[in-house]
């Protein structure tokens with residue numbers, strides 16, 4: 001396993017948000033982290049990254065991670081693309097990419113192979129990119145460096161259907177190189193990308209198994225993820 005989370009607990013603002021979350025992420029493919037709004041998916045990613053205090057244990061690539069500073073984990077290949085995408089709006093695409101470089105040998109070839117539009121738009125300021133283009137830029141920024149696991153938070157949120165499809169295709173190709181733990185509300189995207197799913201409810205893992213088993217069972221999907229979840233292919 002590239003990531004093993006055991007008995008992870010987090011209290012924020014007096015609320016016990018995570019109450020003993022345990023799950024594993026295999027070293028290949030995409031694992032989806034699911035659950036209703038506010039259940040603690042982002043909190044789980046941030047706790048794994050060491051951004052918020054947590055108890056329990058987190059093992060990243062065979063090494064205990066909890067208590068290690070975030071920058072060390074990032075240096076060891078734990079990449080994070082937060083929900084707000086975190087691009088520098090006032091800087092150009094090229095500047096955004098340059099600032100993300102940590103390694104001696106940034107992989108511009110892979111990045112521009114996956115996202116040719118970013119090359120064409122090198123001199124455009126990132127704040128004027130569309131939402132989908134900004135998401136591509138955020139993904140490109142982590143991919144420039146060698147990564148062992150990516151934590152990606154709601155990459156398709158707020159995007160139009162055609163753009164969701166393009167982002168999903170990019171994630172699919174990225175996952176050929178690096179495993180991912182993906183928080184994603186769009187169940188069609190989850191079905192297309194994720195082999196396994198972990199579902200959080202009431203501060204714990206309520207279900208863990210093959211995505212197809214979860215989404216192929218409408219009653220279980222409704223029960224765990226809420227009503228109105230339509231699952232169409234993007």
Ligand SMILES: Nc1ncnc2c1ncn2[C@@H]1O[C@H](COP(=O)(O)OP(=O)(O)OP(=O)(O)O)[C@@H](O)[C@H]1O
Pocket residue numbers: 012013014015017035036037038039040041042043044
């Ligand atoms: N710094 C904080 N202080 C207090 N409460 C917080 C803090 N950060 C998050 N929370 C609360 O923790 C709970 C979990 O939030 P989190 O963002 O992890 O949920 P989520 O599952 O990612 O939700 P969503 O699907 O809506 O993005 C929420 O009730 C949220 O209001």
